Amino acid sequence: MNQVPGGPVPVSQFPVATSRSLDSWLSDQNVNADPREISTRLQWVAFARAADISVGAAMLSLGITAIAIGFFWGAAAGSIVPMIVFGIVAVLLVLLGLLLIHRARSRWPNERRSRVIRGAGTARGGWFAAGGIWLVFAVILLSTLPSLASREEGIVIGLVGIVVCMAFLLVSGLAIPATVLARARQSLRRVASTDLKYRTMLEQDRLTWHPQFGDQMYGPL
Template sequence: MTTVEPVSPYPPATSRDLDGWLSEDLAALHPAEAPTRLRALADTQAARIGAWAAGISVGLSTAIVGLVLLAITGRISGVPLIGGGVLFAGLCMIFLHRVGRRLPDTGRLRSVRGPARLRDGIIAALTSYLPATALMVVAMIVTGRFSGVIIVNVALLLLLASAFVVPSAVLGRGREAFRRRARTDALLRARLEEDRLSWKPDHATPMYGPL
């Protein structure tokens, strides 16, 4: 008995060239939540870029805290923080560069538990930072220890910015950034061209585009 494959109601990936699938006009005709291969690639890559960008921010924040500690207290303990932070940020930059030019594995879980827009990231950071700062001000007035509280406050601000603001900024513009790289990065474009010619639709992702 012959098995007949169902005919997909969606156009095949080869029905348009890559620039056609990347078109902003085509994207405007489809709901932003409609699943497509290009959107899965862009969202997954943005999640990974956001993670490495947050790592860079954590490293630089650590170095800044070390500088503040060294400047205010003169303690040599700030030097390891500076060196370690710069080294960690440098390693994250290397991985960030590699992620931006590769096609991610969209078969893995790519849901992001956290703010996905810059505005939401800022609100989330301030929601934690402002009450904590108020408590620190009270503690500073009561104890009279200014330098320690200032260092902790700076560290908290930078940590919250790294954890909430930086990733949400990347995720919020992930598709636009992916479209720009696909048009200007020759290596990424070549890999997308290969993907367009070999990709097959499935139940979860019935269309190749739009982005």
């Protein structure tokens, strides 16, 4: 980078954010971007936004899980009370999930909040992890069905319910967050092209952001 004589020494060796337009920074394809290896400012924005959205998406999925738990619990116990209780819990989780998703999609990520991304770095990895854990769990648990078949019907229903609900929980905790994070960059490009308010925030960030360390770079996404 050329330095202006007598001017301040640049902190970073990379091009400044204002050296290119926002569309130029966004259009560059970086196929190796991984949420566990964030290297540019735009990638941080994309993955921080996706991480916040994934929390809301997981809440929505947990709402469906609560419905399944209430159904199987009520069927096993022969009572409607668990269905009502978990139905209320499901509604609250869905409403909370929708609120979190709306906030994450419309607001700038909180830079003071620490986000630790663990687990699978790809959507396929998340689904394989969830499926593998569930398969082992289901085989072990369902292997006891023959010995329980002669007992009360509620025990069998409860056992099947545990297997089904475990699948929902694994999808909520592993597969859905991994899928949302895997689409972080595509999601940011889409919102930049369709949401004028968010694009304005991105433009403002491009004009005002400055690196704090020598290895920081604004883009590409």
